[in-house]
Every structure is written in structure tokens, then in C-alpha cells.
Amino acid sequence: MKLETKLVHSGENNSSSGLKPVAEPIVLSTNFKFDFLGEEKEFQYSRVGNPNRSMLERKLAEIEFGVAAFAFSSGMAAISSVIQSLPANSMILSPRDLYGGSFHVFETYFRPLGYKFHYADNILAALEEQSRHGRKVSPPKADDSARRDLAEKIDLIFVESPTNPFLKIIDLKRLSILAHKIGAMVCVDNTFATPSLQNPILLGADIVVHSATKFLGGHSDITAGAVVVKSAEFGKRIGFVQKSLGAVLPPFDSFLLARSIQTLDVRVRRQSQNAKAIAEFLKRNKKIGEVYYPAFESEFKKTDQMKLPGAVVTIELKSYSQAKTFTKNLKLFKIAESLGGVESIVNHTWSMSHDVMPPKVKEEMGITKGTLRLSIGIEAEEDLIEDLEFALSKI
Ligand SMILES: Cc1ncc(COP(=O)(O)O)c(C=O)c1O
Structure with missing residues (x-):
């Protein structure tokens, strides 16, 4: 089957x-x-x-x-x-x-x-x-x-x-x-x-x-x-x-x-399609220092081990204050710990998902107070991009 x-x-x-x-x-x-x-x-x-x-x-x-x-x-x-x-x-x-x-x-x-x-x-x-x-x-x-x-x-x-x-x-x-x-x-x-x-x-x-x-x-x-x-x-x-x-x-x-x-494949394909469009949109924005997404990794094509690049995108803003302003101005994206749900979420990696790690270890990994991990949901791509565009215009 x-x-x-x-x-x-x-x-x-x-x-x-x-x-x-x-x-x-x-x-x-x-x-x-x-x-x-x-x-x-x-x-x-x-x-x-x-x-x-x-x-x-x-x-x-x-x-x-x-x-x-x-x-x-x-x-x-x-x-x-x-x-x-x-x-x-x-x-x-x-x-x-x-x-x-x-x-x-x-x-x-x-x-x-x-x-x-x-x-x-x-x-x-x-x-x-x-x-x-x-x-x-x-x-x-x-x-x-x-x-x-x-x-x-x-x-x-x-x-x-x-x-x-x-x-x-x-x-x-x-x-x-x-x-x-x-x-x-x-x-x-x-x-x-x-x-x-x-x-x-x-x-x-x-x-x-x-x-x-x-x-x-x-x-x-x-x-x-x-x-x-x-x-x-x-x-x-x-x-x-x-x-x-x-x-x-x-x-x-x-x-x-x-x-x-039972609905995993339908959800993940839609989430991945949204995430790819969002990662490309974010990459074009000059305010963002770095955009991490599997499709941008040379190993993604080389290994060919993933069917699609997935629903998670990580971005690097220049400071904690920019991360605060950006997340506060998001209306659809919820500020929350987790990922993988049908709704889009933004996670402050330093203080949320990786909070239990000692600061020195986080720094060695490259996590800063401007690192944000986005989990993309199944909402309309246009609405999500509009939400991100508005929040970015405030920093
Ligand atoms: C990659 C990964 N593995 C394991 C876990 C732990 O899972 P749980 O929170 O269900 O115990 C998480 C939670 O965020 C995770 O992101």
C-alpha cells in the first residue's frame, strides 16, 4: 500500500x-x-x-x-x-x-x-x-x-x-x-x-x-x-x-x-507548500539577517532524502528588541512553544524551545536572542505573508 x-x-x-x-x-x-x-x-x-x-x-x-x-x-x-x-x-x-x-x-x-x-x-x-x-x-x-x-x-x-x-x-x-x-x-x-x-x-x-x-x-x-x-x-x-x-x-x-x-499527508504537504513560499518571501526581505530552510541547504538536493522541505522556517533578526517588536505585531502567527499544528506559530528559540540549555551552549550552536522559529500552518499563504509583511514593516 x-x-x-x-x-x-x-x-x-x-x-x-x-x-x-x-x-x-x-x-x-x-x-x-x-x-x-x-x-x-x-x-x-x-x-x-x-x-x-x-x-x-x-x-x-x-x-x-x-x-x-x-x-x-x-x-x-x-x-x-x-x-x-x-x-x-x-x-x-x-x-x-x-x-x-x-x-x-x-x-x-x-x-x-x-x-x-x-x-x-x-x-x-x-x-x-x-x-x-x-x-x-x-x-x-x-x-x-x-x-x-x-x-x-x-x-x-x-x-x-x-x-x-x-x-x-x-x-x-x-x-x-x-x-x-x-x-x-x-x-x-x-x-x-x-x-x-x-x-x-x-x-x-x-x-x-x-x-x-x-x-x-x-x-x-x-x-x-x-x-x-x-x-x-x-x-x-x-x-x-x-x-x-x-x-x-x-x-x-x-x-x-x-x-x-489519517490526515498527516494532506496537512504536511499543504504546510510545506506554504512554508516554501514564506521562506522565499523572507529571503527577499532585507531586514532579516538569515533565513534557514531545508530547501536552501545544499544537502537537501544532494541527499534527496526528503520528499519536500517541510513546514519549519528559522529566521535571524538583528536583536532581541527587533524580535519583540516583530512578534508583537503578528496577528495570525501565535507566539508559542511548539510546532507542527494546523495553525502558524512563532517560537523565540532562546527563551522558549531551547530555554533549558545553558547560554554558552546556545551561543555555540549559533542561537541568538534574535532567532525565531516559525512553524507554518495550513492557512492561506497570502494571509500568512501579509501578516509577516506587516510585522516586518514595524521593525
Ligand atoms: C525535535 C523534538 N524532539 C522531541 C521533542 C520533545 O517532545 P515532547 O514535548 O512531546 O516531549 C520536541 C519538542 O519540542 C522536539 O521539537
């Missing part, structure tokens, strides 16, 4: 109730009756399994080309479950350009437990060095902590592509080949691209994570996360973390998310 068909139909339950509803019924019961002791049942207790969550998980696995999927109560719970599935001394390599919440939980929760993290400016170059020289040929100098980190065995590569907030494209095919050469697994946070535009498992990745709170939910009314795995073996480990630690997605949210995913 093609993706558009899978989004609508994958995971469907064949209801045994006789009612044969077209929309999935919501099963709120936490408990399921046994007919006799020792009966083998798919559903027994809702933390371990629920029909709505299991339907959603089948859909997620199919649309991301995995063997299994796991629905969590947030994107952070999904990301944390991947790290929790590794031994506590594991080394995780990530690009510096990373969602603030992921960086925060890696550094403040997982590092004290013994996990090791290294952030590379150029992750492909770092991996190429590893696979070229190996650990023994490239001994670290005592004062070079970056090299010391990279001299260790890397267990997991954790990347976003496009990255948050600067929308850089990482060649996922090349990354997966290099990672597998040194025995590391690859986990891709596919929140920004969505399975409509990019399928990391088909490009070689082992694990895909989502903040389903964003495009998969699409209406700014569900907090959810997902993990999709390529191997049943790693799936067992994620399943254990999900069911035992219990950050599961409840039945109503599972129903709502499965329903929202």
Missing part, C-alpha cells in the same frame, strides 16, 4: 462487537475479564496493552517501515526509553544542533547515571575519523576531552534531520553506513520531517523517535511520543521499558493520535 492509504487504514481493528463501527471505539477499561485461569489474552491490563494503543502502534510501525512501534505519553518519554534501553555506561554521539529538551535530559538526568554523551559540530566528519583510524590509532591528548570521548566505542548515534532549530540536513544513508561500520546503532528523531516526507529506517536507521505532539498530532491538543524499531530484538527492550516504567499513551490520546495521523 502507498503511504496515503496506510495513514488512513493501517492498524484498523476488526471489531467483534457486531456493531462494526467505521471509527475506532475508545476502550477506557483498565481491566479485561478472563473466562478461566491461565487463559491467553491479548489484553489483560491497560498499562501492558490497550486496543486503542495497540491499533496506533500498528499504524506507526507501518508508516515508518519498522517491525514494531511503541506509543509513549510524550516525545521526551519516547527519547528517554531509547537511552534507558542501553547499559548505563553507553556512549551516545549527537550533533551539537539538537532540541534543547533532549540535550537537557541527556546532561542532567542520564549523564549522572553513567551514560556518556559527546556532541559533534560535524557528526559525519567525526564518524569518518572514527571509522578511518579506529580507537587505537587516534590516541587522545590528556587535555582534549572531545578527542577522549571519540576515542571510546560509540554505542548509539542520536540525530535529528532536519535539525532543530537551524534545519540542517544530515545525510542519513551515509551516517548509517558509517555508524554500522563501527558497531553503533542509529536513532533518528523524525519529528520535523514526519513519515510523509522522510523514512529513516529505509535510509538505514535502526530506531525512529517522534514527538507526536507536533505534526503527527497536528492540532496542538495531544502530548505523545513514539518509538519505531527495525529489529524485534531492540523492540523487546523498548517494550520492556514502556510497560515496566509505564509512561504509556492513554486510550483516548491513542485514539485521537491515530485519527490525526
